[in-house]
Amino acid sequence: MPNGICGLYVIVDPAACAGRDPVDVARLALEGGAAMVQWRDKRCDKGDQISDARAIRKLCREHDALFIVNDHVDFALAVGADGVHLGQRDLSAAEARALVPEGFVVGVSTNNVEEAERAVADGASYVAVGSIFATDTKSTARPASPDTLRDVKRAVRLPVVAIGGINADNVEEAVAAGADAVAVISAVCAVDDVRAAAQELAARFKV
Amino acid sequence: MPNGICGLYVIVDPAACAGRDPVDVARLALEGGAAMVQWRDKRCDKGDQISDARAIRKLCREHDALFIVNDHVDFALAVGADGVHLGQRDLSAAEARALVPEGFVVGVSTNNVEEAERAVADGASYVAVGSIFATDTKSTARPASPDTLRDVKRAVRLPVVAIGGINADNVEEAVAAGADAVAVISAVCAVDDVRAAAQELAARFKV
Numbered sequence: 001m002p003n004g005i006c007g008l009y010v011i012v013d014p015a016a017c018a019g020r021d022p023v024d025v026a027r028l029a030l031e032g033g034a035a036m037v038q039w040r041d042k043r044c045d046k047g048d049q050i051s052d053a054r055a056i057r058k059l060c061r062e063h064d065a066l067f068i069v070n071d072h073v074d075f076a077l078a079v080g081a082d083g084v085h086l087g088q089r090d091l092s093a094a095e096a097r098a099l100v101p102e103g104f105v106v107g108v109s110t111n112n113v114e115e116a117e118r119a120v121a122d123g124a125s126y127v128a129v130g131s132i133f134a135t136d137t138k139s140t141a142r143p144a145s146p147d148t149l150r151d152v153k154r155a156v157r158l159p160v161v162a163i164g165g166i167n168a169d170n171v172e173e174a175v176a177a178g179a180d181a182v183a184v185i186s187a188v189c190a191v192d193d194v195r196a197a198a199q200e201l202a203a204r205f206k207v
Numbered sequence: 208m209p210n211g212i213c214g215l216y217v218i219v220d221p222a223a224c225a226g227r228d229p230v231d232v233a234r235l236a237l238e239g240g241a242a243m244v245q246w247r248d249k250r251c252d253k254g255d256q257i258s259d260a261r262a263i264r265k266l267c268r269e270h271d272a273l274f275i276v277n278d279h280v281d282f283a284l285a286v287g288a289d290g291v292h293l294g295q296r297d298l299s300a301a302e303a304r305a306l307v308p309e310g311f312v313v314g315v316s317t318n319n320v321e322e323a324e325r326a327v328a329d330g331a332s333y334v335a336v337g338s339i340f341a342t343d344t345k346s347t348a349r350p351a352s353p354d355t356l357r358d359v360k361r362a363v364r365l366p367v368v369a370i371g372g373i374n375a376d377n378v379e380e381a382v383a384a385g386a387d388a389v390a391v392i393s394a395v396c397a398v399d400d401v402r403a404a405a406q407e408l409a410a411r412f413k414v
Binding site: 044045046047048050071072073074075077078087088089090091092095096098099 | 251252253254255257278279280281282284285294295296297298299302303305306
């Protein structure tokens with residue numbers, strides 16, 4: 001049985017894996033202790049992503065980690081993911097919820113309390129809040145801060161995922177602000193030693 | 208009750224509507240006699256497409272036309288479309304079929320008999336064959352010919368949609384080769400008088 005929405009949440013984007021096989025990167029991140037993995041591929045058609053996504057889903061099962069797919073509910077269902085993660089310009093959580101079985105995880109990117117409260121009303125399973133630190137990975141990310149995260153955490157009763165520029169130096173600040181999970185891309189996927197980077201961040205969540 | 212897979216099939220792509228409102232273009236095409244409309248937007252996030260797609264779905268209902276969505280099964284379901292159209296690099300028809308209710312239309316782009324037969328085996332409702340004439344609209348289109356269409360029509364028992372460079376001058380050739388429907392983009396959506404262009408092509412299918 002996978003964990004809930006907590007701990008290290010690694011977003012595997014083939015474009016951000018420093019040219020390495022994204023399945024290998026996911027495996028190393030899971031070995032390092034990632035509790036959640038998200039598949040995010042903004043470039044390829046779904047058919048071209050399906051075998052990598054299924055391979056990562058299998059690895060997540062083996063590590064009791066949740067496997068989430070970015071943007072596409074149909075793809076998430078087709079590869080047997082545990083959930084889908086939606087941006088503010090994707091289908092809404094309510095629209096997604098209508099298409100998925102009970103217990104399916106539906107996460108929503110938010111940037112402020114208002115968006116987080118709407119996600120809750122729409123049936124989201126968690127909200128991500130970001131970008132809480134400066135990031136180069138996602139050029140369109142809207143700025144937020146640890147204070148935004150704190151406000152959202154106070155306003156909603158869902159798990160809150162911190163995202164945006166998180167690394168070993170600032171992860172404490174995100175957790176102190178109320179993050180149940182921290183989502184990272186480059187801090188794990190783009191570094192030389194993926195497993196060690198995951199381990200260092202995941203250690204923050206060990207009981 | 209909408210018609211089956213036959214007649215004029217207009218693909219409305221906001222990028223190919225000569226700057227006009229795609230909902231207006233769809234309305235004029237339906238007034239001109241389109242029996243099927245496909246929504247295809249490769250550029251925008253799904254959330255940004257939803258109100259246009261729902262508006263066109265409503266127009267299709269009023270005109271007893273089928274409304275099909277390109278690529279995304281989740282989006283097709285969310286907007287209440289009658290079906291989805293899949294390329295060779297999208298989810299397969301079998302993967303899509305597993306996500307949709309009975310009677311949902313699943314169309315597949317094919318380029319030869321082999322792909323058409325696989326689509327049939329996967330549970331497709333129709334196959335599109337193209338590009339049967341030269342086209343500028345889709346730069347990645349693989350060439351086929353009216354002979355390809357003829358071969359596919361002989362090989363499969365599904366409705367066959369001809370696509371690629373079809374216009375008033377060559378539509379007869381597509382129909383003579385066995386097309387149950389002809390799909391067009393620019394020949395209807397990019398011209399000054401959308402309604403008249405649709406009328407001219409649709410007239411070919413009137414009993």
